[in-house]
Amino acid sequence: MTGRPRDPAVDDAIRQATLELVADQGYRGVSMEGIAARSGVSKQAVYRRYSSKGEVILDALAAYARTRLPNPDTGDLREDLLTLLEETFAAQRGVPGALNQALAAEALQDADFARRVTETLIRSRRAAVGEILDRARSRGEVTYPDNDILIDLVFGPMWYGLVFDATKLTDAYAAELATAVTTLATSPPN
Amino acid sequence: MTGRPRDPAVDDAIRQATLELVADQGYRGVSMEGIAARSGVSKQAVYRRYSSKGEVILDALAAYARTRLPNPDTGDLREDLLTLLEETFAAQRGVPGALNQALAAEALQDADFARRVTETLIRSRRAAVGEILDRARSRGEVTYPDNDILIDLVFGPMWYGLVFDATKLTDAYAAELATAVTTLATSPPN
């Protein structure tokens, strides 16, 4: 039942090759064939681990996310949001951005995959913002009743940017967005 | 000297086949090969008109957009936004939604195409919201200084939804979003 254990070096090589390919050529340049070739690994070895291109990308991205999920707690809502957005946007301007674009491209082609992504990645990112809001709410900062819509307002523009113009995601834009969301969240109830 | 004029029936057949394919099978089911086959037209005839799959989709979508760009003017900001969002979301749940998803998928794979889409489609949609805001501003309703970020907050969540879960774009969600943006736009300056 045991058999030869999977070679961790192979796992790493696949992930590494995926990162390189996405970074170099974007989603268009990524193929199962190409990943295998670049990583010096057989196609079998790739397909044994992942059933599709999307899974490879999702896993590569998850590996990133595992190491650094920002969860600032400065005691000030706007500051927290700003920190999170700046860090997140900074990442989106690099390799993780390309990975996210690839992920989105896959999700657009496969509803099932989209659901998997939501459950794997999106949920935890949303939870991070949720916690920031909840903390601020317990401090009495937040008056807006609905967390969900606030979270959509935080991430929606990011994906909008990723799809059509990733260069938009600057620190300045993070500041504007943080201000807007904070303003809304703390607006006096009518 | 001019030669045989292009057959408009061919144009229509291509557009029609594109719509059908997107409607039936989503972006994954769309290919230049398939469009030609379904429309009963040669591949050459397609490539003579469009340089890529993206262009076909963009054109098919532009044809839609030309006919119905909502620009409500009820005299009330929230009402205007709500109307626009409801109409837009309704469309996104149908064929234009699938087209937009296809468009996004293409844009994610080709930065140049993304720019073209921005200039062709996105700009005019944003302008529509900009006009709504400007009218409200001239009525004294809007206090928030920055139109751009408000527009991002209107459209960002829509694309976010299109990528990961199109069913999210309900009338109820339109209402929540309209409320949120209106609240922010009309929040008292500090």
Next chain:
Amino acid sequence: MTGRPRDPAVDDAIRQATLELVADQGYRGVSMEGIAARSGVSKQAVYRRYSSKGEVILDALAAYARTRLPNPDTGDLREDLLTLLEETFAAQRGVPGALNQALAAEALQDADFARRVTETLIRSRRAAVGEILDRARSRGEVTYPDNDILIDLVFGPMWYGLVFDATKLTDAYAAELATAVTTLATSPPN
């Protein structure tokens, strides 16, 4: 120094699976992978015993041949040849025929293997005919000077048939061939 002895049940399972596969699906259906799978034995266990597919087949066939090498001695050349050909052809219409075809296919792809087959199988089959001829020669029946060519005329048509049309190898054909070879062998010298 000694280690665990090889399990004879494994030997049997391999041979049995090989026979079944050849019988069911012919040479095309035979693969080392398949033999291992069908016999419920690991690939290692097969490769430990045989270095190639050809060796497996050769061994399976040798097991057959060991049990029944016809060597009729009726006191009449034609009768002897007829008996031998009928028995041989009868076998060729069954599993041993499929094995011989597989053997030929391997031999055609590997000259070394062809030589091994010649030394293992072909030589003894030829010897059997050689003895029939020698006995007839000692009775004064055979006048033709060259045994080798006579033996080629006995077996050549069989392989010709195995390659292109195994159904040809009927009793009637055995009779015609026995007659022809006998006629030649006993033809008056000029």
Next chain:
Amino acid sequence: MTGRPRDPAVDDAIRQATLELVADQGYRGVSMEGIAARSGVSKQAVYRRYSSKGEVILDALAAYARTRLPNPDTGDLREDLLTLLEETFAAQRGVPGALNQALAAEALQDADFARRVTETLIRSRRAAVGEILDRARSRGEVTYPDNDILIDLVFGPMWYGLVFDATKLTDAYAAELATAVTTLATSPPN
């Protein structure tokens, strides 16, 4: 209805590459992939013309055969047979021999293909010998009643040799075989 005509240069390149591969590496070295690669042609172009490896080889061989089917007519049976056998064996020692081996290997794996080969190649080769025999028969040389078995005795040993030892097919062997078959064909009826 017309479409672009097939490029004859592609046909030639495929045939040429096939010949080279068979000559260099034998049947084992021949693959559809390899043929395409060596000929500098796409796999599609090969599959468009031939449904299998066997068809490629059959066609390459047919092209050979078309140019030189020996049909000697010296007025003497043995002389005719000898000429035909010498020429045929000479060819078998070269590229056509390797092609014939490849053909046989395919035929052994696919009964349908074997039938096709029989109808395409084998039949005409047998007919050539049949004509020689018929001419001799009309001269009163041949007394043996059955052409078919005589033809089997001519070709059987050749295929026997091709399968297990192609070096056997020398001029000396051709002479022995010609003598044997002539002797049988002209043996006095009993």
Next chain:
DNA sequence: TGCTAAACGAGACGGTACGTCAGGTCTTACT
């Protein structure tokens, strides 16, 4: 020139078979 039909090179797709190798477990014989 527009248009259809089909060929073409390129290369990804998902899969199979080859022969090898790495981790375990189990069986024998020699200490």
Next chain:
DNA sequence: AGTAAGACCTGACGTACCGTCTCGTTTAGCA
């Protein structure tokens, strides 16, 4: 009892083909 050799199973691995597909281009001929 302890140890070492080797059989054996499971399953991973790189290599090489398989036959199919789509892409974007090209070539011929009809309208």
